[in-house]
Amino acid sequence: MENKRIRLGHGSGGKLSHDLIEKHFLPYLRNDLLEELDDSAVFDLNGKLFAFTTDSYVVDPIFFPGGDIGKLAVCGTVNDLAMSGATPIYLSCGFIIEEGFPFVDLEKILDSIKKTAEEADVKVITGDTKVVSKKSVDKIFINTSGIGIIDNGIRISGNKAAVGDKIILSGYVGEHGIAVMSKRHGLTFETNIESDCAPLNKIIANILKEGLQVHVLRDPTRGGVATVLNEVAKKSNVEIFINEDKIPIREEVMGACEIMGLDPMYIANEGKFIAFIALEVADRALEIIRNSKYGENARIIGDVIKKEKGRVVLKTCIGGERIVDMPTGELLPRIC
């Protein structure tokens, strides 16, 4: 009976999520645009390209070091648009609130939405609020959808990784996931790690305005760096080679991962991106990223080494090689 019901793992961003989409959603809803399964859908209207994306945020706890559900709801959707090469312009905001939720918390969340939207230079132009009885929702869930415009016919997609591409990671991994987990009810470990939650559209704009050949952009949220690299390897049908010792990880994140038996490569980030960039311009792209806010710790972590196989090979710190797979179960539910 187990396989007749939705499991937490179906929301993990990993293998079960992909199964859910492939086996259940696409058979009903399949169309050219949905099928791309990029962070945003990109459509053409009278010769002008637009990006459209949606995400529901169910993070628990709703306030965590470095952010809250409101900041996350703006950053997540802004970043999904940016990863399509779009300039985010407008957001919608749908709230589902549990009866009895304190106004003081709602206002804190609204203030975060306001401040983050200002920083990202986007406007919330339409909204909806539903209130449901106690225990029908856990405190507050927020959906944001976003619209962006894509200039100059830029087409960035998970299927455009090419042999020779350099892979840039924009900073330290795993901070969001660990920050959220450290405050979760029932867990006792303490860290000073803050979520990296941040809008990445300006840093992406800095790269794109120089016309650099960017093939793929992805933000490693649910499922982390390992999941995103696997998605790109499969969609582009290429083999990706990553140097483990190039992946920037803070000691505290590493320590927390060890305590919980987690691999930081699978932990969610909310203010990082991975860029696949043509070899010739990779150094220039890295320079731009490192000179931008939120990109100071960017590094080249690997390459696209050959066509086919659709897999990710990691050269470990101790010198061995191993295949990095997609996660199968749910490691950290309600991380975003």
Place this chain on the structure above:
Amino acid sequence: MENKRIRLGHGSGGKLSHDLIEKHFLPYLRNDLLEELDDSAVFDLNGKLFAFTTDSYVVDPIFFPGGDIGKLAVCGTVNDLAMSGATPIYLSCGFIIEEGFPFVDLEKILDSIKKTAEEADVKVITGDTKVVSKKSVDKIFINTSGIGIIDNGIRISGNKAAVGDKIILSGYVGEHGIAVMSKRHGLTFETNIESDCAPLNKIIANILKEGLQVHVLRDPTRGGVATVLNEVAKKSNVEIFINEDKIPIREEVMGACEIMGLDPMYIANEGKFIAFIALEVADRALEIIRNSKYGENARIIGDVIKKEKGRVVLKTCIGGERIVDMPTGELLPRIC
């Protein structure tokens, strides 16, 4: 302490919902477009008008006579776009699903989404799925956001009602609310009433393509006909006069309302609209509506009689007159 926490009434669509928006949301998120507070936000991009809207659907039960949460999620958002005079083109779909939810139910819902989207001629082009642990959400909530395009510079808005306008209601009221309530756990009354849940974009397109002067379009969902008329009266600052005996109500809906002590004027509809149309073309508009699917029982129910006062006056069946106000509390939670 009561007024420091969100109550069910804040999600009713009535007075408390308006308070929530005016006193809590707008102070943080105010901008020209959001402030319009129409069913969709309308924005101009390079001289082309677009509509953008969002709604979360939390209906309980998720399957009800005449529809389910999937059909509702498509119709509701398609209709919000249509009420701005837009042609809906693309939808997003965000699912929040409770762990253990049966796949068989998910597929029924997806099938409804597919069929309704086909009927409305819209495509779901982007999506998101979150799975949360048991009791963190009641079964399944769906958010749909939608994008539409507005041709010929049409500007329909709740603030455009003008003295002399005829007010057309497209059919019987209260069916959605009563159909949902009749199946709600713990309620024992039975009816044969089915939800009127339907996409209204084609019927609206039929009116607009003749270039008739349509001032306001609204779908009377949460809060029903009374709430929508009040919103328009206030936004346009006009006095609206309605003939109670012109409002089409099925006997069974009336009967159910009597049992529950509800006023059908406040019951939600999901396949009806109210149009404010210039006197000279009202008869032609009515003819078009009555010749369209879902509009066969349309009637002129009243007029805009004068400027100011921002109120709705009802001439009752027994000949008296009374002010129809906005609802203050929550009559029927989780109706949509």
